[in-house]
Amino acid sequence: MTPVLQLKNIRKSFGGVTAIQDFSLDIHAGEVVALVGDNGAGKSTLIKMISGVYTPTSGDMLLDGQPADFPDASVARERGIEVVYQDLALADQQTVYMNLFLGREPVKGPLRLLDRKRMIAETDTLVKELDVRIPSASATIRDLSGGQRQGVAIARATHWAKKIILLDEPTAALGVAETARVEATIETLKARNLAIFIISHSLDQVFRLSDRICVLRRGQQIGIRETSQTDKNEIVSMITGVSK
Numbered sequence: 001m002t003p004v005l006q007l008k009n010i011r012k013s014f015g016g017v018t019a020i021q022d023f024s025l026d027i028h029a030g031e032v033v034a035l036v037g038d039n040g041a042g043k044s045t046l047i048k049m050i051s052g053v054y055t056p057t058s059g060d061m062l063l064d065g066q067p068a069d070f071p072d073a074s075v076a077r078e079r080g081i082e083v084v085y086q087d088l089a090l091a092d093q094q095t096v097y098m099n100l101f102l103g104r105e106p107v108k109g110p111l112r113l114l115d116r117k118r119m120i121a122e123t124d125t126l127v128k129e130l131d132v133r134i135p136s137a138s139a140t141i142r143d144l145s146g147g148q149r150q151g152v153a154i155a156r157a158t159h160w161a162k163k164i165i166l167l168d169e170p171t172a173a174l175g176v177a178e179t180a181r182v183e184a185t186i187e188t189l190k191a192r193n194l195a196i197f198i199i200s201h202s203l204d205q206v207f208r209l210s211d212r213i214c215v216l217r218r219g220q221q222i223g224i225r226e227t228s229q230t231d232k233n234e235i236v237s238m239i240t241g242v243s244k
Contacts, residue, residue, distance in 0.1 A: 001028060001029070002064060002065045003026035003027055003028050003062075003065075004027055004028060004029050004063065004064060004163050004164055004195040005025075005026070005027045005050065005061070005062070005063060005068075005163070005164055005195060005197075006025075006026050006027075006060075006061065006062040006065070007023055007024055007025045007026075007050075007059070007060075007061055008024050008059055008060040008061075008062070009022050009023070009024055009058070009059040009060070010022070010023040010024070010046070010049065010056050010058075010059035010060075010061065011023070011056060011057050011058045011059050012042075012045055012046075012049060012054060012056055012057050013057045018219055019042050019045045019219050020042045020045055020046055020049070020056075020219050021219050021220050021221075022059075022220075022221065023046065023059070023216075023221045024221070025214055025221075025224065027164065027195045027197055028195060029193045029194065029195050030190055030191075030193045030194070030195070031190070031195055031196070031211050031212070032186070032190055032196045032198060032209050032210045032211050033195075033196070033197050033198070033210060033211065033212045033213075033214060034198050034199075034200060034206040034209065034210035034212070034213045034214065034227075035047075035197065035198065035199050035214050035216065036199075036200065036201075036203070036206060036213060036214070036215055036216070036235065036239060037215060037216035037217055037239055038217070038239060038240070040218070041216040041217055041218060041219065041239075042216050042218070042219040043199045043216055044168065044199070046216070047083065047166050047168055047197075047199065049061070050076070050081065050164075050166060050197070051070075051073055051076050051081055051083045051166060052070030052071070052072050052073040052074070052075055052076030052077075052081070053072075053073050055069075055070070055071075063079055063080075063081075063163060064163070077160065079162075079163065080160075080161055080162025080163035080164070081161070081163055081164050081166070082156075082157035082158075082160050082161035082164075082165050082166070083157065083165075083166040083167075083168065084150075084153045084154055084157050084165065084166070084167050084168065084170060085168050086168045086169045086172055088149055088150065088152075088153040089153070090141050090149060090152065090153060091141065092140075092141045092142040093140065093141070093142065094140070094141060095137070095138050095139065095140055095141070096123060096127075096134055096136075096137050096138070096139050096140075096141065096144075096152055097116070097119040097120045097122075097123040097137040097138065098119070099141055099152060099156060100119065100122070100123045100126070100137075100152070100155060100156045100159055101119050102156070104160070105119065106118050106119065119137075120137045120138065122159070123137035123155075124136075124137050126155050126158065126159055127151070127152075127155055129188075130151070130154070130155055130158065130185050130188055130189075131181075131184065131185065131188070132148070132151035132152065132154075132155050132185065133148065133151070133181070134148050134151070134152065145178065146173055146174050146175075146178060147174050147175075147177070147178025147179075147181055147182060150170060150171070150174060150178070150182050151181065151182065151185060154167075154170070154182065154185050154186070154189070158189060158192070158194070161194055163194070163195060164194065164195040164196070164197060165189060165194055165195070165196050165197070166197050166198075167186070167196065167197070167198040167199065167200075168199045169199055169200060169201065170182055170186070170198065170200070171183070171200075171202070171205065172201070179205070183205065183208060183209060186198070186209055187209070198210065203232050203235060203236070206227070206235075207227060207232065210227045211226070211227055212224055212225065212226055212227060213225050213227055213230065213235060215235060215238040215239055217238070217239060217240075217241060222238045222239075223238055225238075
C-alpha cells in the first residue's frame with residue numbers, strides 16, 4: 001500500500017544552523033509512529049514541516065504518493081493534516097462546539113448565520129464516538145479539566161483530519177487517569193484507519209501506543225525500530241548515544 005505520508009531526505013536549515021539532516025520516513029494508514037529524542041533534537045521542527053509551518057530546505061514530502069508542497073499551514077489542513085500541539089490552541093472563553101469548528105464554522109441561509117444546531121449535533125456525535133467525557137457540547141473550555149481539554153483538541157483534529165494526525169506531547173501535563181483516557185482515544189483514532197505521528201518523552205507511552213519508533217538526535221535520524229522488536233534500553237542508547 002502507498003504510505004499516507006512519505007518523507008524523503010528532508011533537510012531544514014535556519015541560516016547556518018541545520019536543524020534536520022537527511023530525514024526519511026513512511027507512515028501508513030492505521031499506524032502509530034512515535035518520534036523520540038532529547039530536547040533540541042529537531043522533533044518540533046519536523047512536525048512543523050509536515051504541517052506547513054516550515055518549508056523544507058531540501059528533500060521531498062508526498063501525501064498518498066503525490067507531492068506535498070505546503071506554502072502554509074492552512075494548505076496542509078486542506079490536504080487532511082491536523083496537529084494537536086502541546087498548548088492545545090483552544091479558545092478558553094468559547095464553547096466546546098465552537099472550538100471544534102474554530103475558523104471553519106458552517107453557516108446557513110441568505111444571511112449566512114452560524115449553524116449552531118449542526119455544530120452541536122456533530123460535536124455530540126464525535127465526543128461520544130471517541131468517549132471524550134465532557135458535560136456537554138455547550139460547556140466552556142475554561143471550565144474543563146486538562147484531560148477533557150486534551151480530548152476536545154484531539155476530537156477537533158479527528159473531525160477534520162482526512163489523512164494524518166500529528167500529536168505533540170499529548171499527555172505531558174496530565175495525571176495517570178487522564179493520560180489513560182487520552183491514550184484510549186488515540187487507540188480509537190488508529191482503529192479509524194488514520195495515520196498517527198506522535199512526539200512523546202514518555203517511553204512507557206511510546207511502547208504502549210506505537211507500532212514503530214523513530215529516533216532523532218541533534219537533527220540526525222539515528223534509526224527506526226519496530227516497537228515489538230526493540231526495548232527501552234536500545235531506544236535510550238539511540239537517543240543519548242551512550243551504549244549500555
